[in-house]
Amino acid sequence: MANPLSLLPSRSFSSPSLPFFFFTSPSRSRSLPFPNPLFSLSFPSSSSSISRPRRVSTAPVNHAPPSEFPFSREIARLDAVRSRLRSAKTVEEKLRVLDSDSRVRDFLGNGKGGVLAQLEPSEVFLIKCLVAAGQEHVLGSEVDWGGGGAGEGRKEDGGALKSALYALADMIENWSFEGHGVGVAVGDDGVGGMGIGELEMLRKLLKVLGEIEQFYDCIGGIIGYQIMALELLLPSKAQVYQSRSSEFMELHVPSGLNLMENTEYAHQAALWGIEGLPELGEIYPLGGAGDRLGLVDPDTGECLPTAMLPYCGRTLLEGLIRDLQAREFVHFKIYGRQSITPVAIMTSSAKNNHEHVTALCERLEWFGRGRQNFQLFEQPLVPVVAAEDGKWLISRSLFPVCKPGGHGAVWKLAYDKGVFRWFFSHGRKGATVRQVSNVVAATDLTLLALSGLGLHHNKKLGFASCERNFGATEGINVLLEKQNTDGQWSYGITCIEYTEFDKFGIMDAAISLGSLQEDFPANTNILYVDLHAAEKVGSSQNAMSLPGMVLNLKKAVSYVDHLGFECSTSGGRLECTMQNIADNFLNTYNSRCNKVIESELDTFIVYNERKKVTSSAKRKRKLEDISLHQTPEGSLLDVMRNAYDLLSSCNIEVPKIKDNINYFNCAPPFLIFLHPALGPLWEITKQKFLGGSIHEGSELQVEIAEFLWNDVELDGSLIILAENIMGSMMMNDKGDPMLQYGTRCGRCKLQRVRVLNKGINWNSPNNVYWKHDVERIETLKIILHGNAEFEATDVVLQGTHEFEVPNGYRMSVIQDCAGFVVKLDPISDELMDSGSWFWKYNVKGTHINLEMIEL
Numbered sequence: 001m002a003n004p005l006s007l008l009p010s011r012s013f014s015s016p017s018l019p020f021f022f023f024t025s026p027s028r029s030r031s032l033p034f035p036n037p038l039f040s041l042s043f044p045s046s047s048s049s050i051s052r053p054r055r056v057s058t059a060p061v062n063h064a065p066p067s068e069f070p071f072s073r074e075i076a077r078l079d080a081v082r083s084r085l086r087s088a089k090t091v092e093e094k095l096r097v098l099d100s101d102s103r104v105r106d107f108l109g110n111g112k113g114g115v116l117a118q119l120e121p122s123e124v125f126l127i128k129c130l131v132a133a134g135q136e137h138v139l140g141s142e143v144d145w146g147g148g149g150a151g152e153g154r155k156e157d158g159g160a161l162k163s164a165l166y167a168l169a170d171m172i173e174n175w176s177f178e179g180h181g182v183g184v185a186v187g188d189d190g191v192g193g194m195g196i197g198e199l200e201m202l203r204k205l206l207k208v209l210g211e212i213e214q215f216y217d218c219i220g221g222i223i224g225y226q227i228m229a230l231e232l233l234l235p236s237k238a239q240v241y242q243s244r245s246s247e248f249m250e251l252h253v254p255s256g257l258n259l260m261e262n263t264e265y266a267h268q269a270a271l272w273g274i275e276g277l278p279e280l281g282e283i284y285p286l287g288g289a290g291d292r293l294g295l296v297d298p299d300t301g302e303c304l305p306t307a308m309l310p311y312c313g314r315t316l317l318e319g320l321i322r323d324l325q326a327r328e329f330v331h332f333k334i335y336g337r338q339s340i341t342p343v344a345i346m347t348s349s350a351k352n353n354h355e356h357v358t359a360l361c362e363r364l365e366w367f368g369r370g371r372q373n374f375q376l377f378e379q380p381l382v383p384v385v386a387a388e389d390g391k392w393l394i395s396r397s398l399f400p401v402c403k404p405g406g407h408g409a410v411w412k413l414a415y416d417k418g419v420f421r422w423f424f425s426h427g428r429k430g431a432t433v434r435q436v437s438n439v440v441a442a443t444d445l446t447l448l449a450l451s452g453l454g455l456h457h458n459k460k461l462g463f464a465s466c467e468r469n470f471g472a473t474e475g476i477n478v479l480l481e482k483q484n485t486d487g488q489w490s491y492g493i494t495c496i497e498y499t500e501f502d503k504f505g506i507m508d509a510a511i512s513l514g515s516l517q518e519d520f521p522a523n524t525n526i527l528y529v530d531l532h533a534a535e536k537v538g539s540s541q542n543a544m545s546l547p548g549m550v551l552n553l554k555k556a557v558s559y560v561d562h563l564g565f566e567c568s569t570s571g572g573r574l575e576c577t578m579q580n581i582a583d584n585f586l587n588t589y590n591s592r593c594n595k596v597i598e599s600e601l602d603t604f605i606v607y608n609e610r611k612k613v614t615s616s617a618k619r620k621r622k623l624e625d626i627s628l629h630q631t632p633e634g635s636l637l638d639v640m641r642n643a644y645d646l647l648s649s650c651n652i653e654v655p656k657i658k659d660n661i662n663y664f665n666c667a668p669p670f671l672i673f674l675h676p677a678l679g680p681l682w683e684i685t686k687q688k689f690l691g692g693s694i695h696e697g698s699e700l701q702v703e704i705a706e707f708l709w710n711d712v713e714l715d716g717s718l719i720i721l722a723e724n725i726m727g728s729m730m731m732n733d734k735g736d737p738m739l740q741y742g743t744r745c746g747r748c749k750l751q752r753v754r755v756l757n758k759g760i761n762w763n764s765p766n767n768v769y770w771k772h773d774v775e776r777i778e779t780l781k782i783i784l785h786g787n788a789e790f791e792a793t794d795v796v797l798q799g800t801h802e803f804e805v806p807n808g809y810r811m812s813v814i815q816d817c818a819g820f821v822v823k824l825d826p827i828s829d830e831l832m833d834s835g836s837w838f839w840k841y842n843v844k845g846t847h848i849n850l851e852m853i854e855l
Contacts, residue, residue: 069389071234074134078227081132082220091121098128107136107145114145115202126209126222133226134390135383138205140397201398208402211380215405218412218541225382229574230390232551251504253520254479254493255598256465256605257453259445259612267846269606270445270681272452277331278339280451281423281431281531282324283414285407285578286317286357287348287379290437292619305353307436308360311617311632312639312673313772316436317360321367323442325739326676329705329726330684332741333841334848340738342426344375344419348404354378368729368739373426377417379409387553387570396562407435407525408576412545415538423531430454431534433527433578437618439635441526443642444682446608453604454528460585460602461529463493466610468522472629473498474614475579476506476520477605479598480586491593492586493603495523495579499552521607524614525579533602537584548580611638617770628660632770637663643672650686652709653693667762667769669696677705677726684841687850699760699774704784706747706838708852716757717779722746723786723807746784747835749791755780756798787827789836795820810836831855 081101088094098104108116108131116124127145130138139145213221219228259266273280290306297304307317314322324341331339347354358376361367366374381402383392393401410433414420423431432451434441441447446464454462465477475497482490496504538545557571585602598604615638621631628634641657648654655669672694679685688707694700695715704722728744729737757778760767764775778800782790786807795815803822805811812823827836837854 071230071390074390075227075230075234078133078223078230082223082227085223086220091125094125095121095128098125098132101132103134103136104128104131107131116145119206122210123206126206126213129213129222130209133222135226135392135400138392138394138398138400198398205398205400208381208383208400212382215380215409215412215416216546218545219543225574226385226390228549229385229551232549232574233385233387233390248483250481251496251520252479252481254465254477254605255596256493256607257449259449259606259608264846266445266449267681267683269449269452269456271843271846271848272456273448273450274327274331274334274452276430276452276455277327277341278337278427279429279455280341281426281428282320282341282343283346283410283431283433283529284317284320284343284436285346285410285433286436287346287350287353287404287409288407289348289350289403290618293437293617294620303351305351305356306618307353308356309437309617309632310771310773311439312636312770315360316439316617317357318364318367319439320434320436321369323447323676323680325367325726326442326680327448329677329741330680330841330848333839334843338741340369340373342373342375342423342428343369344377344414344423344431346379346407346410346413347376348379349381350404365737368737370732370734370736370738375417375419375422377413377419379404379413381405382573384557384559384571384573385551387572393557393559393567393569393571394562395560401557401559403573405573406548406550406575407578408547408549408580410578411534411538411547411581413538415535415545420531420535420538428531430528430530433525433529435525435616437616438524438526438614439617440612440615440638440642441524442676442680443612444608444679446526446606446613448681450526450528450606453606454530457604459528459530459604460533461493461527461582462603463495463579463582463605464524464526464613465521465605465607466524466613468519469610469629472522475500475523475577477523478520481592483592484588489589489592490586491589491597492582492601493598493605494582494586495548495577497523497548497550497577497580499550499554521605522610522614523579526613527579529581533585534581537581544584546576547583548577550575550577611641615639628664633663634660636770637668640668640670640672643674646674646682646685647672647689647694649682650689651691652689655694655696667767670694671699671701671760671769671772671774673701673772675703675705675725678702678707681848684848684850688839697759697762699776699779701772704746704748706745706835708749708751710749710751712750712752713754713756716755716759717776718755719779719781720748720784720790721782722748722784723788724784728786742838743833744787745835745838746787747789747837748782748784749793749837751791751793753792753794754796754798756796757800787832787835789827808832 081097084097084100085094088097099110108128116127119127127139130136209222212225216222216225219225257265257269286305286307288306293306293309295304295306295309296302307315309316311319321343324343328339328341331337345357347357354376361374361376382405384401384403385392395401430451432447434447441464450462450464453459463477468474468476475495477493477495480490480492480494484490496506537547543549551572551574553570553572556568558566558568561567582603587597587601589597615635616630617632617635618630621628621633625631628637637657637660644654644657654672657669674685678688689709691710692712693714695713698714699717699719700714701719701721703725704720705726707720722745724744724746726745727739727741730740730743732738757780759776759778761775761777767774780797780800781802783802783804784790785805788805788807789810790803790805790813791811792813795813797813797820803811803813805824808827810825810827812825813820814823815821834855837852840851840853842849842851
């Protein structure tokens, strides 16, 4: 019987050492009997009715040029050291193992004098692990490490001349420069030839080494890190790596719920997500260095992490919390219960990431959510290795070049730091995961439907996906089918990173442009995860807890070396990928499945239109760029496209956004920024916006949830700012401000209003549209303090006006023969909390209907 997963005649490929790889796409012409509505729709099909295989490559994979470095011999040596260390029980036993290693003996001798004599045994262990790993050059040549062998390791790396240059560089590092002269640095009262400054650097190095040893304990600590790096650098490694665990492998385009087509079921899934919010947590992996963004503090010149990017008037991290609060607000409006989602944030020390994120949360008083509802945990930095020989790159002695080890560190680190236990103490079952640079992930149904399906169907992992931009630095989602070495068959939806395409013979080129069915969908790193399942992986004490381990050599590493020169070399660091935790959730069967099984799997996928799923601000636009992809400028255009789609469906005339190429050197046709609490589901927002028009060159910003737009014409700038967007702040029993949803909200009604003014000065060279930092000529601004209310009816508001309404008052603006009249009245005491009107949310079937209640 033919395998319905492949949907095409089998093709055979044979190789004595390689596993088999097949790539297939479902045929549009064949109807598949999906047994569960969760998976009743496949990805949108192309116009072709002929099944065509994915591109299959059996040619040798291209790798870095052959190196003279003896990779295999070094791996074998280190593997033997790791085995003996695993057998040792105490630090003393481990030190004896390391002392017996030839590399340690050559460099450190007996290791009982010099600097080592001043360290704790656990610190000596870290130094000796570093040397045993072949990285003695990190320690420098001018320091007495107790063995007199410091110079020998350097000679091995390039002879006497190179050793002399290292020694000269180390000597220069000990000089201090004052005025125009050169003198010896003060502070020579250190130990073993080390000054006070060097001792401080040694302490920092020991901290880095200690974190590596602890985090990578599941693969053998520092020694295991180096083994893994060398294995991934080994030219033949990629060709045999997959064959260890499987004899046959086939990749299929995964089927799942298409939110664009099966709209009824999509809304049902979103309702499950809203209902299940009290069982959900939120995870933000923010530890990445964000080097491509090049973000710098304009006042101090300090490099800043991605989370601090000022995007659309606020940092990216603030944007994530706004999206989350909007989902909590709709839960409150439907069920009348407050639910505060616990948020776990993985940071790092790169660019003082942890300090900046913590300071932002403290400055904003933890967003009115309480410190107890946040858990910040810091991922370790890991060394960058040279592709040529696996040597750690160094900026100077004792200072290896280090970067975060990928967002896949989140699972093991969450277990090590007790984050899973913390989630469970808050009664959480699952969590949504998203990256800070993706500014559209919470648009409309995407996140709520993803989490709703995961919770309702008790899945372990879910992906939110969309069509892929070819040539983009993003992976793909696949349905994996493989036969294991034990004869069993495994199935599951997983991810292949773009850096690994060549290992799978995947060519990044379109079969038919515009066809979604014929191409694998994009991995967007928007996930739903079952927390108990993730904890099991994170606690596994083996390489499974570090999913998707890769060493990305596709981009050169830039750094300042020990001689002060800017260097760029081929290299990388071990990175694990959070989405490849899916590889731990494959379902296993005794025989190859001859039926569609996706509804039975522990993994699942949902699809939506790309601009509602992923658009990132992760790299700085360059003058020579021919694409705005992944830039703040490009993502802003997608935000505007979503605003156009939403408001035009409300019978509001809005200028259309053209292709990105039209905006390389000009402004977008409008700026529209709507607070997510106006929805977040578009079917809710559509009931608050009814008719009217927004002219080209206009600006609309609505920072309020209780809002009505009825037949409004906007030609210019309109800004509505509420102090209490979704509720008011109340102090809890610990004295912390907590946002109470639905209480004393600001409110605004605009009915049959014309707003006419000169708006933004689109010719100003100082405008930065993606920051929403613009120069205005005229504007209409409405500012609502506390529970203030504003209403304008049948009126023309022309030119610059600012209506500022104090807490406890209601302002009405109506037309008269001289223009308009403003009336200000106090809100009665009995309406202070509820307001004079509010939107009531009613669930009917799979939809949410709004009813305006006027008191």
